[in-house]
Amino acid sequence: MSAASITVSETPLVLYTLRRADDALILGHRLSEWCGHAPMLEEDMAMANMGLDLLGQARELYSYAAKVEGKGNDEDKFAYLRDVRQYRNLLLLEQPNGDFARTMTRQFFYAAFSDLYWRAMMKSRDATLAAIAAKSEKESAYHLRHSSEWMVRLGDGTDESHRRVQAAVDDLWAFTGEMFAVDDSERGLIDAGIAIDPAMLRTPWLATVSRVLDESTLTKPQNEWMQQGGRDGRHSEHLGHLLSELQSMQRSFPGATW
Amino acid sequence: MVTIAANDSDLRQRAWDAAAQVVDPEIPVLTIADLGVLRDVAVRDGRIEVAITPTYSGCPAMNMIAVEIEVALERAGFRNSKVRTVLSPAWTTDWMSEDGRRKLKDYGIAPPQAGGGRRALFGEQQVACPQCGSTETEVLSEFGSTSCKALWRCRSCREPFDYFKCH
Numbered sequence: 353m354s355a356a357s358i359t360v361s362e363t364p365l366v367l368y369t370l371r372r373a374d375d376a377l378i379l380g381h382r383l384s385e386w387c388g389h390a391p392m393l394e395e396d397m398a399m400a401n402m403g404l405d406l407l408g409q410a411r412e413l414y415s416y417a418a419k420v421e422g423k424g425n426d427e428d429k430f431a432y433l434r435d436v437r438q439y440r441n442l443l444l445l446e447q448p449n450g451d452f453a454r455t456m457t458r459q460f461f462y463a464a465f466s467d468l469y470w471r472a473m474m475k476s477r478d479a480t481l482a483a484i485a486a487k488s489e490k491e492s493a494y495h496l497r498h499s500s501e502w503m504v505r506l507g508d509g510t511d512e513s514h515r516r517v518q519a520a521v522d523d524l525w526a527f528t529g530e531m532f533a534v535d536d537s538e539r540g541l542i543d544a545g546i547a548i549d550p551a552m553l554r555t556p557w558l559a560t561v562s563r564v565l566d567e568s569t570l571t572k573p574q575n576e577w578m579q580q581g582g583r584d585g586r587h588s589e590h591l592g593h594l595l596s597e598l599q600s601m602q603r604s605f606p607g608a609t610w
Numbered sequence: 611m612v613t614i615a616a617n618d619s620d621l622r623q624r625a626w627d628a629a630a631q632v633v634d635p636e637i638p639v640l641t642i643a644d645l646g647v648l649r650d651v652a653v654r655d656g657r658i659e660v661a662i663t664p665t666y667s668g669c670p671a672m673n674m675i676a677v678e679i680e681v682a683l684e685r686a687g688f689r690n691s692k693v694r695t696v697l698s699p700a701w702t703t704d705w706m707s708e709d710g711r712r713k714l715k716d717y718g719i720a721p722p723q724a725g726g727g728r729r730a731l732f733g734e735q736q737v738a739c740p741q742c743g744s745t746e747t748e749v750l751s752e753f754g755s756t757s758c759k760a761l762w763r764c765r766s767c768r769e770p771f772d773y774f775k776c777h
Binding site: 394395397398400401402404405406407408409411412479480482483484486487488490491494497498 | 668670750755757775
């Protein structure tokens with residue numbers, strides 16, 4: 353590793369934008385790990401397609417963060433030259449793919465949130481974030497429909513598929529609370545109408561999740577303790593491994609292009 | 611559309627016509643004008659500035675389309691043209707021209723349903739087979755060979771086909 357990490361001036365708007373960009377990049381990368389390995393060709397294409405949507409969202413958000421920061425960083429530097437403690441994504445999204453049931457559960461929990469989130473963000477007073485939201489909202493709707501259908505198929509499928517998807521729901525549940533958390537740096541943006549208050553999305557999110565879990569014959573976990581830390585750079589061990597793969601080229605051959 | 615000086619209107623029209631000929635590299639029967647990807651052509655200080663909008667956030671064809679526009683303008687005699695991407699208003703399949711829908715169907719891709727906004731996503735969809743016209747069709751995969759398409763199959767003629775998704 354020879355390329356050094358960049359420094360980032362995390363003003364509230366830069367930090368806010370980077371957090372959403374990191375969400376999209378990390379989940380998109382996780383989905384790309386299935387490429388060539390999915391249980392069937394249609395799902396191989398589906399996950400690559402959704403990963404591409406997320407990568408596109410990440411690029412728009414990183415480019416905007418770079419513009420707001422105005423320190424000469426760009427989308428590639430944000431993606432390739434920040435270390436694990438500088439990443440601001442939700443812990444849920446860096447969790448390993450596991451089996452297909454686990455990947456779909458992670459996708460479902462996030463899509464049920466992002467669909468609501470981007471629709472609400474279309475009303476942001478920040479014109480760029482509102483424009484990115486208007487595109488992302490349509491894409492999220494497809495991601496939600498796709499993963500909801502798989503929850504039902506797996507949950508109400510065979511004993512084995514039910515067992516696996518219930519285990520994934522139980523394991524990933526504690527990571528869902530972070531989606532609705534707000535810290536001081538975001539509070540000011542919410543008050544200014546630039547960001548939306550995610551706490552408002554919790555009830556409709558729970559309604560969607562409960563409805564789909566019911567239809568899937570799955571049990572909603574009762575534990576209310578939630579794991580947090582990703583938004584502040586405190587990650588699970590999994591993110592470092594992911595970044596070592598994602599960043600290896602630019603770290604080893606700084607500025608490499610093709 | 612940007613208001614431009616009257617003496618620039620011929621230039622602008624010639625530039626529009628040149629840019630409008632560029633085709634989607636993944637669906638070469640459709641031009642970027644048919645798709646609604648070409649949003650604006652303006653003349654600024656004698657230079658042509660073209661605005662395009664992506665179909666999907668991650669559409670990999672956008673870079674290629676931008677290069678093709680510059681080449682098309684160069685061939686039409688416009689030097690140093692500039693292509694910029696605009697995100698707002700967000701592209702929708704409702705912008706696809708009638709001509710574009712017909713060309714898509716003739717090419718074997720079921721065109722998106724007009725007015726099929728986001729809500730149509732979660733309702734019943736009836737997609738006609740582009741080969742035999744039957745509406746006895748079923749979805750095989752929500753995600754197809756490109757971001758903008760889903761894979762369907764006709765139960766009447768048994769042919770699989772691409773469906774351009776509503777967006």
